[in-house]
């Protein structure tokens with residue numbers, strides 16, 4: 627059995643795109659994982675996870691997502707990894723274009739860190755790394771990393787590729803800098819012995835609820851669709 631890595635974007639904002647998830651549905655999904663005996667972990671533990679773990683990941687860290695996580699983390703004993711875009715912290719998600727939404731500020735990210743969430747790298751500007759030249763690619767990764775280190779005092783060890791896009795150059799930079807795992811937007815359940823720098827995830831969307839999560843965890847992998 628592999629490791630389900632759930633991929634969330636916006637929680638608590640019903641307007642807009644299909645990747646928004648209602649807080650109620652998020653709570654039900656976490657409850658479902660717990661009832662199935664899953665422990666929750668952060669991505670930086672990927673290589674050393676005990677059996678039956680799931681990883682929650684939150685890309686971009688919208689204000690509504692951060693608020694929802696901070697509201698429920700203590701009751702639920704949540705754990706997971708948040709991926710802010712360092713140049714846009716406290717601003718809006720310009721890459722969402724006409725659906726841009728406010729992003730959590732540094733103070734809120736510090737509260738998430740204090741609540742036990744791992745802070746991961748999601749690049750400096752949400753640039754498509756596939757299209758960046760060598761120097762831009764390095765800067766996107768390294769500048770984000772140093773900004774997170776200086777603002778939050780964290781040593782970053784994981785990456786979520788913007789748009790899920792990456793190539794061999796990005797993998798090389800991450801490996802050399804001592805990263806331990808990176809997630810893509812490819813659908814699937816991560817295998818423990820798979821390449822830790824090309825990990826697939828289970829993308830959670832608005833309509834999933836518990837049924838959709840169950841389907842994506844247990845049925846879709848068997849159907850290979």
Ligand SMILES: [Zn+2]
Pocket residue numbers: 685686748752788789
């Ligand atoms: Zn993103």
